[in-house]
Amino acid sequence: MEYEFRVRWYQRAFHEALVNRTYDRLIAIWHRRAGKDEIVLNAMRELAWKSPGTYWHCFPEQKQARKAIWNGVNGHTGKRRILEAFPPQIIKRMQDDDMFIELTNGATFQLIGSDRYDSTVGSGPKGIAYSEWALSNPSAWAYHSPMIRETGGFAAFITTPRGNNHAKTMFDRAKESPSWFSELLSIEDTRALSGDDLAEALQEYQDMHGIDLGRAIFEQEYLCSFAGAMVGAYWGAEMAQAEREGRICDVPVNHDYPVHTAWDLGKAVNNPIWCFQVIDGKPRVVDFYRPESDDLEEWVRWLDDRGYKGNDYVPHDAVVTEWGTKRTRVETLQLLKRKPKRVAKVSVADGINAGRKTIQAAVFDKERCELGIEGLKNYRREWDDELKTFRENPVKDWAEHIGSSFRYLGLAWREAMVQQPKEKPKKDIAFEADEKTGVIKSNLTFAELIKRQEKRRRA
Template sequence: MPRIHLPSDWAPRAYQEPAWQSWLNGCNRQLLVWHRRAGKDDINLRMHSVGAFNRVGTYWHMLPEYSQARKAIWDAVNPNTGKRRIDEAFPKALRENTRESDMFIRFKNGSTWQVVGSDNFNALIGTPPVGLTASEWALANPMAWAYLAPILAENGGWASFISTPRGNNHLKAMLDRFRNDAAWFTQVLTAHDTGAISDAVIAAQRAEYEALFGKTVADLLVEQEFFCSFAGATVGAYWGAEIATADVQGRIGVVPIDWSQPVHTAWDLGKAANNPIWCFQVIGGRPRIVDFYRPETDDLEDWCHWLDARGYHGNDYVPHDAVVKNWGDKRTRVETLKSHGRKPKIVTMASVADGINAGRETIKLAEFHLGADERGQRMQHGIDGLKMYRRTWDDDRKSFVDSPVKDWAEHIGSSFRYLGLAWRDVAPAFVAKRQVDGPTYEVTATGVVRADIGVKAAVEAMVRRKKRMDG
């Protein structure tokens, strides 16, 4: 067999050299926020090729969704050479076998490399990775890193996060957190930093964006894709602008729980990964979002115990399909919830569009807890999901279609839709309980103003008003 030098027929570009050298020198954590087409995946494929022969183990190249991994990495062709990128990075002479079906390579030295998705990371079986690339990290499920970080810390493995920005989400939070951490190599490279993309190419791309989305969005996209700007909401996001406004207005921060009032919940009943639960109160007629829960098991009883342990005993707002039989059970999900002492209420059936609008109007009023405590850490994942809940782009029609992208954020958005449809159900109870010195006024659906006072009190109030006017 001919002698093969790794990385094979590849050398880092000048602007890639610092990242490459930091990895060779043993830096186990990288965060590369590079502009579009800067070669982020290429350099990471070479990290895997070298890493797999320096240390026998399992290596993963993780995309946001498993369904997109084949096109983006496995079948991707280098336009300059006409060869598959994986064949350039991993010469066939070094392989024991290649499985096209699950995008898996086993090398002759015992190492393996596989393309996976952040949407199914916890379903993978076998040896956990010692080397991980999280490609397009801004679009990925951040819970993947929460799951994998302890594994890589324990086995001394390395992780490289590569992405262009997608609004002010978990990628930006990670960059802010680790920018000055000596254990991390972090780098932001724009098209002007690298010189890899000409001004003419950027101008042509701007013109294409403008034709599709208009000038304002086109400018935001160019700043995002080529100049690594975190400004603005994700294009196509349903609620990105509203979340950004809530942040600017100071409605995202430390929000205490008022234990004199119940904490209610809104569910999107599915299996564990697909059933995020929002926990909220209605205080002074406004929604207060105080916690977020993403179950780790498929056992509905576990979810009830989690809520009970935290004192969340209000109404549980669930979708209409909760009246079907529970998984492998003779009872409906509503019946199961009641058997565990919960108080389920069916949310009125509404279209997805109506639910999205209800969610949007709710965000305009709501406060969101985002403190440094455990509640805040859970809420961070929920808020990131709200930012990333977005329309599907139809590449053939070159337009958005009015259905949500089926990714990690979809169910977070779905459960918030139910919250948006449900929270006003709680509000009248608080008006009735409110203690006031004077009468309580209510505006009816017809516009009539009614007060909770008797005839005598109403006459006395009228006399006092007349005296004030005459005086």
Template sequence: MPTIRLPAHNWQPRWYQRPAWNAWEQGCKRQLLFWHRRAGKDDVNLNMHAVSAYERPGTYWHMLPEAAQARKAIWNAINPHTGKRRLFEAFPPSIIANMNDHEMFIRFKDVDSTFQVVGSDNYNSLVGSPPVGITFSEWALANPAAWAYLSPILAENGGWASFITTPRGSNHAKGMLDVAKKDAFDPVSNPLGWFTEVLSVDDTKAISAEAIERQRREYTGLFGKEVADLLIEQEFYCSFSGALIGSYWGAEIARAERALRIGTPFDIDPRYSVHTAWDLGKASNNPIWCFQVIDGVPLIVDFYVPDSEDLGDWCKWLDEQGYHGNDYVPHDILHPQWGTKRTRLDTLKDHGRKPKMVGMVSLAEGNNAGLQTIKVARFRKAERVDDGIEGLKAYRREYDDDKKTFRDIPVKNWAEHYASAFRYLGLAWRQAVAEVKKPEGDKGAYVAQADGTIRSQQTVKEAVDAMIRRRRAGR
């Protein structure tokens, strides 16, 4: 049998790719690379997978934000310079025992290793052996919950993870960079640290100024000059400024952050009920926003993405947190559950929840309700809420290549589910009625009205008598 040298076809990293490749060869198990467009990020990582598969037998994943995107960008992609499939340049057919095109799966010869191209949109439903090496490609667009789910697995088995991306605003990827830079990899003093790198075209000189300007003119024709300049800065100069292109709510969230209505710590007020807003689906597609309404202001206090398919588990989690307010749910809660005549509405009531259906409106009306809510809401500083906000930032429209404009249709990915639940919150929070606990010695409760105001249930005489008592007590 002929000997196969890996990387195959005499592949070598380019000079600017060499530091990342060398760090990986020296044992670095965590990399975060912000490299400009067409810098060869995926090619480097495909070759890392090929070498690693024979150095350490195991399961390897190359993960993109969506499975459909993974098929187009990696599995079926053709290298325009060679005319060959990029996959076979890293994995020559002579080392492949078998392939499954539907599953985008490869089993290697002479070693118990496999490679699969997958999407982070279904990270928690992938089956098989736990991975020992993962590439998170286009990480800035991926579901950050994928890493939260998979990182304990790699920590336990000593596997590696490489995050490769271009910037997409100041989102979870930028936050990861800020933290990882403080834990820098060193093969001697800190072998468990991170290798991080931000490379723009000014650093690599890999793309000519003329080519970039041609791209700028093309973007200008598609999106206008302002958006074109932003795209060029993001994709070629690795700028972190600006919202995600096509984002429904990104600009308004940025304004809320500047106004300190996002990311400021505050406590949950125990006098007010915590309500919930749901986007009913399977576990990973059913995020739940938790909120209070106080003095006419919606306060977003928690966010929950279930990790099981059991609706009872979701209710148990909410009960354990003490969230016993109304559960605002879409109308499809009335659909019978598979194989039964019972609905999810019945199940929620069985578990002591208080489901209330939100009126049916158009996508545009729901999006506007979400937008108007972001303009007035306060978001509590908490890790789970931060994860939810990343979904709101990433909620964006599809682009129509034929009509050269954005469609009024959201991209169907993880962020769309986060946003769907928030649309229901936007439609429901003014309906939320929260009772305030009666202060000691007072008669009657204070009740928040549907318009957000708070009114006393006391009569005028009772209120005057209470005022006189307080004044006398203050003497």
């Protein structure tokens, strides 16, 4: 069957590696407007037609998939993008609600979102592609990867850079692995746009964001620069500094000190918990937990099993009725033998400032806190298109709750500060027997003995 689709010269290596299944894992870091999703959509159709099975195309959010692909229209042809990639003559049925297509050969294709990754059920996919991977929830791949391994399928990751986050980490690892296809294409590699087009794009960014920030965004979008923090990130510079200073490293738990926790007790799942200690007046972030269920007892069991039994710092509004019960969340935690302490109510701006200062002082365990660290890098402000400025409120994506719970950590850790473990006090007696020899000895000097005798005589 013939299709009106032409692979551009600079897209060929990735396209061929994908459709020929040369690699099971692929990552392509391409500049803006390089045709990433177009390549993936058409490759998915070819693969589904040659090898029937289940195929998924995952966007950062489900609503983005609907807007960009399912309902999106190609400005050059005036046709729906999904129907250009999957012509009606090969479609058996389409389901609009869940953006699902069944082909006449039995294969299926579906658009999904990393914000609802755990809602994907049924038979495992033969292939999955993540669009704008740098903005996606990295937990999605952790959840999907066992399915892909079971089917012997492939996973492809396409994105433009968004600072030094999980996409950069994956790309760096892929470059060192012979089992991965990896490719970075900037506008200087593809020459896909003219000099005039690029000058216009740069001017637009600078008009919207100012000269310096506008150039940084242009270099990120078109030159595929990973330098600097994600644009709009609250704590990007602080996290970058922590990495440079080696404060994201191996941080063992010191069992002489309590391990406290900071929670964002929101709706059901996605309530991340930071686990930290305070030693020598400094916060040590030793662990991170993101529940996959709404079972509070399961969360507490996770903490108890690790011996994390310090204070549990929760939002000020944790006294509202807990999910499906007549108890408050604080009462529920108390019944589970935890020690909840409410964090005083402050503005989001004050919480963010507290989080910033905390990052500047803290060390983070690199392995146990990996997902949490990525969340802190991705926690960012919304952009107001009309006012051409960042709003104060955070983007409501997978990183929002991670950042929120860290705000509570930032507000709480000084209260959790404790003294160094005290030495055992000397026994307040004049004489004692040595435990091994039985010899009577004194823990007081001769002068102290005389003084004590005088004191007793006066009494």
